[in-house]
Amino acid sequence: MKRLRNVKILATLGPASSDEAMIQKLHEAGADLFRINMSHSSHELMRTLVGRIRAVEKNCGRPIGILADLQGPKLRVGKFAEGSVTLKPGQTFTLDDQDLPGDVNRVYLPHPEILEAVQPGHRLLIDDGRLQLLAVESNKTSIVCKVVSGTKISDRKGVSLPDTTLGVGALTEKDRSDLDAVLAVNDVDWVALSFIQRPEDLAEVRKIARGRVGLMSKIEKPQALECIDEIIELSDALMVARGDLGVEMPIESVPGIQKQLTRACRKAGKPVVVATQMLESMISAPVPTRAEVSDVATAVFEGADAVMLSAESAAGDYPVEAVETMASIARKVERDPNYPGIIYSQRPQPDATGADAISLAARQIAETLNLSAIVCYTSSGNTGLRAARERPQVPVIALSPVIQTARRLSVVWGLHCVVTQDATDLDDMVDRACRIAFREEFGKPGDRIIISAGVPLGTPGSTNMLRIAYIGSDGMTGI
Structure with missing residues (x-):
């Protein structure tokens, strides 16, 4: 299944898209990998969805990635005696450690x-910022606040803390x-970590995962931006989670942050996903x-690796149409005459390796000679990441003997x-690359491709060779 675009589509599964037939339709419509939101999925449902995705993968014959998105710390106020109260700007309102029903003066904060x-x-932002409080006094048992804006607060509403760094890790x-349940399945490729604040938040997950899944850090808090380079370095990928980021940051700053994070990940050669609404x-x-x-x-213009659908594919009335629309937009943008100048002006300098x-060199040769494709052999996935970092104007085929690598690179x-x-051997390397390029419809007899690989063959991390080859007259044998 050849995609006529470079940006990938990450579709969230949910009530509207949990059966195998719908997952198949979403993949055929353009979804390259699927997200399982652990905020709304039991372990049993997660295992069922993974099994259904793998069945679709087998039917389609293409590696499909799976992302399990961990919920992260959900900070909420307690309950009110009457379910909700109405406040007035300027009044004081207290959050405390007393496990009693709230009223117009106070509410329990179980954190x-x-x-x-x-x-x-x-600042303390309640209910996605609809109520804004400013801390006036604080101790270990209560926070006395002034109501800055908003009037209503009700049971179990979420609390955001844009100015506060909590002394707890991101894992609840x-x-x-x-x-543990995701790792036990041994068939999930990525884990997304919510509400990352600092590089140390990745340490525990990295220790538990031991390389069995890629770690995708969701950037949702302003504290993460203060040490973003270190977070990117320790992450395998990043997600610009604009929903919570737009609550904890001034909403008008989110587009600029999105560009900053996209460019930083491109420079580092790490995948970046743009998500939410x-x-x-x-x-x-x-x-x-x-x-x-x-x-x-x-x-797409900015060069994001992937764009994500959330409720549109998980709970919406038009999940397939949403994927088709996103794919159509991507194809149109990537054919826009302005696209090459924008995408290539941000091309990072290669590392001295x-x-x-x-x-x-593979990208430069392929573009100079107008080759049909770049074919890279990659066992760990690093060669594929380097090829994508160049954002070449010709297609890139990543060949891997490791199914987990191919899925993660999706x-x-x-x-x-x-x-x-x-x-x-070298002859098999060339023949195999030419056959696959022809079979996958990236070249026809007489076309040329460029192949990157490592010698000795099959040695991870040894990419050191380029070879230009013709696709043979029979469409199968490289000469």
Whole structure:
């Protein structure tokens, strides 16, 4: 199944898209990998969805990635005696450790880590920012606040802390349980970590995972931006989670942050996913708004590796149409005359390594000679990442003997992943690359491709060779 675009599509599964037939339709419509939201999925449902995705993968013959998205810490107030209260701007309102029903003056906050960390002058945003409080006094048992804006607060509403760094890690007990269940399945490729604040938040997950899944850090808090380079370095990928980020940051700053993170990940050679409300109106409408189309197009123009659908594919009335629309926008943008100039002006300088020099040379040769494709052999996935980092103007076919590598690379810009055995010798390497390029419709007899591989063959991390080859007259044998 050849995609006529480079950006990948990550579709969230849910009530509207949980059966195998619908997953198949979403994949055929353009979904390259699927997200399982552990906030709404039991361990049993997660295992069922993984099994259904793998059945679709077998039917389609293409590696499909799976992302398990951990919930992260959900900070909420307690309950009110009457379910909700109405406040007035300027009044004082207290959050405390007393497990009693709330009223117009106070409410229970069942999170001692917040009571310990909040300082006078810190903001507390309730219910996605609809109520804004400013801490006036604080101690380990209560926070006295002034109501800045908003009037209503009700049971179990969420609390966001844009000015406060909590002294707890990003993993909750639920997350640890979910992570253990995900790793036990041994068929999930990525784990997304919610509400990352600092590089240390990745350490525990990295220790537990031991390389069995890629770690995708969701950037949702301003504290993460203060040490973003270190977080990117320790992550395998990043997600620009604009929903919570737009609550904890001024909403007008989110587009700039999105560009900053996209460019930083491109420079580092790490995949970046742009997420949240991309085609929000398609939850209930068969077509998106013009503004949503522009939003998706902006992410594609900027060179994001993937764009994500959330409720649009998980719970919307038009999940297949949402995927088709996103794919159509991506194809149109990538054929826009302005696209090459924008995408290539941000091309990062290669690192001073042999593998990076080989990837740079492969791209330059392929574009100069107008070759049909770049074919790279990659066992660990690093060669595929380097090839994608160059954002070449020709297709990239990533050949891997490791199915887990091919699945993980399904989130990476421009990579058409194929699972195949390692080449036995140089002739087999060329023949195999030519046969696959022909079979996957990236070249026809007489076309030329460029192949990157490592000698000795089958040695991970040894990419050190380039070879230009013709696709033979029979469409199968490289000469």
